Amino acid sequence: MKIKALNNWIILLKKKENKKSKIIVKNHIQNQQGVVLSFGKKVKGIKKNDCVVYKKYSENKIKIESKKYVFIKKKDIFAKIK
Numbered sequence: 001m002k003i004k005a006l007n008n009w010i011i012l013l014k015k016k017e018n019k020k021s022k023i024i025v026k027n028h029i030q031n032q033q034g035v036v037l038s039f040g041k042k043v044k045g046i047k048k049n050d051c052v053v054y055k056k057y058s059e060n061k062i063k064i065e066s067k068k069y070v071f072i073k074k075k076d077i078f079a080k081i082k
Helices: none
Strands: 009-014 033-039 051-054 060-064 067-073 077-081
Touching: 009 051, 033 067
Parallel strands: none
Antiparallel strands: 009 033, 009 067, 033 051, 051 077, 060 067
């Protein structure tokens, strides 16, 4: 099943912790990283597969066909990680 975000929503998969990363991120921030799967037409500056850091309490978690997705709004993204 394909899932598509609408308007200013972004759909993410939560990023799993990578201990081999060269980027040092505090644990409470690392838990708010995700990879962009889909985004609505009103979202600018974000692409599919971008890794982003977002506000902890802004996520809406939804499970579809045994996969867990995170829905957030563009305004809740702090940064992209390259």
